[in-house]
Amino acid sequence: MSGTSLRIPLFPIGGAILFPRSQLPLHVFEPRYRTMIEDASAGAARIGMIQPLGTGDDPQHPPLYRVGCVGEIVGLEELDDGRFNLVLQGSTRFRLIAEADVGTPYRQADVDEGAFDDSDPDPLGLAQRSEVEREARRLGDAMGLTVDWSAVGRLDDEMLVNAIAQVAPFDVGAKQALLEAATLPxxxxxxxxxxxxxxxxxxxxEQSPRLQ
Known part of the structure; x- marks a missing residue:
C-alpha cells in the first residue's frame, strides 16, 4: 500500500513509540513543541511520532528513522505555565517521504500514511499469546514491578503486544524494530x-530454551 501523502508536524522523541489504536501520554514543555501542539490543536489535531536516528551533527535537528505513527490528539490539558499534558491515539503508521521547508520552529514532513496496512491486524495463536504473557510476567518479576496481571490478561492481542512494546525499557533501535514489524505476530x-x-x-x- 502507498500513495496517500500527508503533511504533518513531527515530534521526534527517542524511546517514545506510538502504535495504531494505542494511546501515548506525553508532557510537552519545549517552546517549539508547545507551539506545535497549539498549531495542531487549532487544525487537524494530528502529529507524527517518530524517533531520532542518533544525534547527528545538530542535536536540535537530528536525522530521523523513516517510519513513525500518526497520532490524533484525544486529550489536551494546558497548564498555567504554558506546558501541555497530551494524550495521543495512534491511527496509522507512516513512511517519511521528505521533510518540508517551512518556517515553523518545529519540523514538518510529507509522509506516506498508506505505506502499511494497519486496518485489521492478524490475531496471535494461543501458544504465542501465552508466550507473550509468560515472558512479560517473568520480566516484570525480574525488574521488581507491581503489575495487575489479571487486567493484562483481559487485553486483546494487539493491545497487549503494543502496550508492552511502548512501556518496556528497550533501546531506541529495539523500539523501532517493533514499530516496523510487518504483522502483529x-x-x-x-x-x-x-x-x-x-x-x-x-x-x-536463565535464558529460555527457545533462544538457546
Whole structure:
C-alpha cells in the first residue's frame, strides 16, 4: 500500500513509540513543541511520532528513522505555565517521504500514511499469546514491578503486544524494530525475544530454551 501523502508536524522523541489504536501520554514543555501542539490543536489535531536516528551533527535537528505513527490528539490539558499534558491515539503508521521547508520552529514532513496496512491486524495463536504473557510476567518479576496481571490478561492481542512494546525499557533501535514489524505476530515474536534478553540483562534467570 502507498500513495496517500500527508503533511504533518513531527515530534521526534527517542524511546517514545506510538502504535495504531494505542494511546501515548506525553508532557510537552519545549517552546517549539508547545507551539506545535497549539498549531495542531487549532487544525487537524494530528502529529507524527517518530524517533531520532542518533544525534547527528545538530542535536536540535537530528536525522530521523523513516517510519513513525500518526497520532490524533484525544486529550489536551494546558497548564498555567504554558506546558501541555497530551494524550495521543495512534491511527496509522507512516513512511517519511521528505521533510518540508517551512518556517515553523518545529519540523514538518510529507509522509506516506498508506505505506502499511494497519486496518485489521492478524490475531496471535494461543501458544504465542501465552508466550507473550509468560515472558512479560517473568520480566516484570525480574525488574521488581507491581503489575495487575489479571487486567493484562483481559487485553486483546494487539493491545497487549503494543502496550508492552511502548512501556518496556528497550533501546531506541529495539523500539523501532517493533514499530516496523510487518504483522502483529511478527511483532509479538520479536517482543518475546527482546523481553528474554532484557530479563537476562537485569539478572532474571536463565535464558529460555527457545533462544538457546
Amino acid at each position: 511478527e511483532r509479538a515474536d520479536l517482543l518475546v525475544q527482546l523481553m528474554q534478553f532484557l530479563r537476562l540483562a537485569v539478572g532474571g534467570g
